[in-house]
Amino acid sequence: MTQSSLTVGYVPGVTPAKWARTWAERHPDVPLKLRAVTAADGPAAVRDGIVDVALLRPSADTSGLSIIPLYEETTVAVVPTDHLLSAADEITAADLTDEPVLLPLDDVVAWAEAPSTAIDHRPETTEAAIELVAAGLGVLMVPQSLARLYHRRDLTYRPIAGAPTCPVALAFPAGQPSALVEEFTGIVRGRKPSSSRGQAQPTPKRTAREKTLAKQAARAAAGKVARKPDAPKRRRP
Structure with missing residues (x-):
């Protein structure tokens, strides 16, 4: 994550506080800034880089943006x-x-x-x-x-x-999102810390040959231990 902070825009009625709290718990060293935007100006704020990502109502012009639907309001x-x-x-x-x-x-x-x-x-x-x-x-x-x-x-x-119904969506500039935007998107969508994309990948499975070589090495090591000379016996006085 090369960005030093993340700015999140939100339109009236949307409450990002719970996601901001989760962010603070997981990334205390990366400030998250909340910025209120109007429903009409929200998409432009994302396109112009005023905010990195926004929670908005996609009834406005969303050209040039990637849109992830979140929920529908009554x-x-x-x-x-x-x-x-x-x-x-x-x-x-x-x-x-x-x-x-x-x-x-x-x-x-x-x-x-x-x-x-x-x-x-x-x-x-x-x-x-x-x-x-x-x-x-x-x-x-x-x-x-x-x-x-x-x-x-x-x-x-x-x-x-x-x-x-009235939809609410997450919007960010079209293309590959930054690591911080991806992380915030995961939080909004309910991704658990253990499933974060930033976690280390699992160790790949070994091939049959690698398993065979490992067994041979283990047997060789065991043989060396078995051939280790016994400690000399003490003579009786």
Whole structure:
């Protein structure tokens, strides 16, 4: 590992803390730096070398990057706590047909055929859209992690049955990744320390001839020990 540190980018809602802790335990001499990036800017941050690797939502342009899918998030609808939709544990797409839905410019759900009433105004960010939901101006569809990130007492969220899930992936520049990026990828994917690619390779098996020569050498060594002269006997006085 020739790099002196590793910089990991992450988009809102993704929590890399557990992987950072594992890294610190396994590589205390190699600092891992976490850098927050927006969903839209995440891929460019990797391509431009601002971060070495990133945890992002691949709905953005990922050209020039190697993408490793990690998991899928449930899509939820954020509504005021006194909203009619909050009475159910889960809602359906049909429940949103007559609801005004806010679509922020940094939207990551990418549900083009969502059954809803469009709103002309598009908030710049998801965080700004949350404020409008609290003001009663509409419903917001987001990955569950973003609903938790921007939680407010006057808001709640419900999973949407039949809605597309929101993927999260690991991204790094296309081509052969560095040793540190490979190691971080292994940690994220749950690779155990004993199975790390950096571990020494097992000793190769010996050929039949090598085994024969080893046996002959062992017998020869045993013969030398057997022929070793006994210690002289003590004479009686």
